[in-house]
Amino acid sequence: MLSQTQSVDARSGSAPIAGVGLGLRSPHINEVLSDLPNIPWFELLADNHMVEGGLIAAQLEKISGHYPTTFHSVGLSLASVDSLDLNYLAKLKKLMRQHGVKWLSEHCCFTSVAGFHSHDLLPIPYTEESLRHMVQRISQVQDFLGEQILLENVSSYMNFAHTTISEVDFITAVAEQSDCLLLIDVNNVYVNHINLGTDIDDYLAKLPYERIKEVHLAGFDEREGFILDAHNNPVEEPVWELYKQLIQIIPDVPTLIEWDNDIPSLQTLMAEAKKAALIQNAMMHKVSHVAG
Amino acid sequence: MSLANVEYQFLYSLIHSGNNDIDFMSELAVVGSLSVEKQLSIYQNNINGAHQKVLAQVYPACLNILGEDYFNQLCYFYRCKYPSTRPDLNMYGEYFSIFLQKRIAIKEELSDFEYLGELAELEWYWHKSYFSDNDPLFDFEKLARISVEKYEKLSFTLSYSLSLHATEYPLIELWNANIQKLTDTQTFLMPDSKKYFCIFREKFKPVIEILNEKQHACLTLISNKASLIELNEAGLQNELMSFIENGRITGFLIDN
Numbered sequence: 001m002l003s004q005t006q007s008v009d010a011r012s013g014s015a016p017i018a019g020v021g022l023g024l025r026s027p028h029i030n031e032v033l034s035d036l037p038n039i040p041w042f043e044l045l046a047d048n049h050m051v052e053g054g055l056i057a058a059q060l061e062k063i064s065g066h067y068p069t070t071f072h073s074v075g076l077s078l079a080s081v082d083s084l085d086l087n088y089l090a091k092l093k094k095l096m097r098q099h100g101v102k103w104l105s106e107h108c109c110f111t112s113v114a115g116f117h118s119h120d121l122l123p124i125p126y127t128e129e130s131l132r133h134m135v136q137r138i139s140q141v142q143d144f145l146g147e148q149i150l151l152e153n154v155s156s157y158m159n160f161a162h163t164t165i166s167e168v169d170f171i172t173a174v175a176e177q178s179d180c181l182l183l184i185d186v187n188n189v190y191v192n193h194i195n196l197g198t199d200i201d202d203y204l205a206k207l208p209y210e211r212i213k214e215v216h217l218a219g220f221d222e223r224e225g226f227i228l229d230a231h232n233n234p235v236e237e238p239v240w241e242l243y244k245q246l247i248q249i250i251p252d253v254p255t256l257i258e259w260d261n262d263i264p265s266l267q268t269l270m271a272e273a274k275k276a277a278l279i280q281n282a283m284m285h286k287v288s289h290v291a292g
Numbered sequence: 293m294s295l296a297n298v299e300y301q302f303l304y305s306l307i308h309s310g311n312n313d314i315d316f317m318s319e320l321a322v323v324g325s326l327s328v329e330k331q332l333s334i335y336q337n338n339i340n341g342a343h344q345k346v347l348a349q350v351y352p353a354c355l356n357i358l359g360e361d362y363f364n365q366l367c368y369f370y371r372c373k374y375p376s377t378r379p380d381l382n383m384y385g386e387y388f389s390i391f392l393q394k395r396i397a398i399k400e401e402l403s404d405f406e407y408l409g410e411l412a413e414l415e416w417y418w419h420k421s422y423f424s425d426n427d428p429l430f431d432f433e434k435l436a437r438i439s440v441e442k443y444e445k446l447s448f449t450l451s452y453s454l455s456l457h458a459t460e461y462p463l464i465e466l467w468n469a470n471i472q473k474l475t476d477t478q479t480f481l482m483p484d485s486k487k488y489f490c491i492f493r494e495k496f497k498p499v500i501e502i503l504n505e506k507q508h509a510c511l512t513l514i515s516n517k518a519s520l521i522e523l524n525e526a527g528l529q530n531e532l533m534s535f536i537e538n539g540r541i542t543g544f545l546i547d548n
Contacts, residue, residue, distance in 0.1 A: 047379065047380060047381065048382070050380060051382075051423045051424075051425075052425045052426065053423075053424055053425040053426035053427075053452070053453075054422055054423060054424065054426065054493060054496055055422070055496035055497075056423070057426070058496065075379030075380070077379070079295075079299075080299065081295060081296040081299055085379060088379050110299055111379075112303075112379065113296075113299040113300060113302075113303050114300055114303065115377055116303055116307065116375045116376065116377060117375075117376040117377065117378060117379055117381075118303060118306055118335075118339055118376075119339070119342055119343070119376060119381045119384070120306075120335060120338050120339050120342065122299075122302060122303070122306075122335065124295060124298065124299070125295070125298060125319070127295070129294065129295050130295050133295055157326065157331050157334040157335065158320060158331045158332075158335070159320060159321045159322070159323035159326070159331065160298070160319060160320060160321075161318075161319055161320060161321040162293070162319060195323070195324065195326060196323050196324075197323060197324060225324075225325035225326060225330065226324075226325070226326055226330075226334065228334070
């Protein structure tokens with residue numbers, strides 16, 4: 001098992017994904033490439049890097065040369081009833097192969113339908129029909145890529161009256177039937193608990209931990225009558241508490257700090273990552289002591 | 293309601309904010325303090341905000357001229373009229389110039405801004421060139437091997453990032469002043485004659501290059517696939533050579 005320090009020492013594009021990484025956004029790319037800070041790995045928004053020329057392509061080449069990287073996508077529209085966009089998928093595959101990207105994660109939602117793109121993560125009702133559809137789509141994507149993808153639970157502000165399956169049962173069933181892996185966004189679990197009344201204890205009890213390959217942490221924004229998964233704040237205390245519960249069970253699963261709006265300095269992000277790493281390391285020691 | 297109908301009606305309600313689909317609304321249930329209208333409005337606001345942000349990044353000069361409130365209103369109408377059809381959000385806003393031109397024709401408050409459509413076009417191509425593919429290197433050796441009898445079928449290709457422009461407005465001056473967000477009132481004189489320029493990417497950075505009439509004619513003919521013979525007949529040999537040397541022309545084709 002790699003600690004955060006070990007993975008930093010082994011920093012190169014070919015090192016494994018371990019410890020606490022950062023979602024790398026454009027305001028920090030130049031700083032990262034000039035200073036090469038000690039960050040174990042980066043997750044890139046695939047959609048922002050799907051160009052084959054210019055500065056963005058050159059930056060991806062350099063980042064993936066220095067750091068282990070993963071792709072986080074928002075444009076696959078996994079739950080959409082439209083045909084899968086094979087051009088988009090082919091571009092993703094090409095970039096992943098070209099730059100040694102370790103894995104691709106996508107969201108349990110749709111972003112487009114009837115050829116129109118919302119560029120937002122739109123939830124679906126959790127029903128048997130949706131389940132069959134998601135399983136079929138993820139299987140198609142995995143067949144195309146030749147590897148498993150990670151499915152992320154999304155934050156939601158919509159309460160579908162005819163939902164028949166709980167969120168945790170839905171993503172578990174999708175993962176098991178399509179044989180995909182999971183990315184659990186702890187902030188999203190908390191946001192849905194506050195906004196939609198999701199039962200957190202039930203959620204944590206039912207998660208298929210053996211399929212969780214990545215954990216996300218982010219901040220939310222307090223709004224009138226709800227909380228928004230805005231990725232514009234530090235991780236809030238109740239989310240840290242939830243993270244501790246989760247990471248107690250899967251201490252060696254890589255964690256990522258996401259911050260997409262009102263982006264602060266890289267040092268602030270690294271401080272958040274350090275906080276998560278301390279929790280992760282403490283849980284690893286706890287587990288090894290118990291095992292010993 | 294089927295998954296397909298949920299998705300169609302959900303997205304319809306987002307694109308046409310204010311026209312919430314009644315059937316779709318009946319699929320939702322109140323939860324906590326979130327009414328069904330509130331649930332939908334959260335997504336409508338998210339999407340409005342995201343699209344406004346992108347258009348503001350692509351069209352900073354138009355934003356500066358129109359002011360944030362009016363620009364944001366236009367963004368909303370633009371999104372209703374031209375919803376995004378590509379997964380890549382960086383390519384959203386392609387038709388903003390056409391949208392503005394149509395708007396200028398019918399909205400009195402925009403009658404003093406007849407240049408805005410062309411300014412938006414400049415901003416779009418500037419933005420687009422940043423994301424264009426890298427050009428191939430011009431293959432001089434391969435060109436040298438082409439026999440003279442094939443010259444009438446030989447045409448040239450421009451840099452992927454290059455776009456050609458002609459204007460009767462002081463467009464570049466207007467753009468420069470507004471991307472710098474200059475607050476002082478400035479006067480821009482209308483040029484005496486048509487002005488020509490091209491936008492292309494020099495390594496990583498988009499640039500604007502002023503062209504004379506002959507240079508513009510040369511690049512226009514090339515973009516229309518004129519043959520080497522036609523370019524020679526138009527007396528554009530010098531321009532052709534110079535555009536090959538400076539990388540505006542990046543390749544050639546033999547039309548079979």
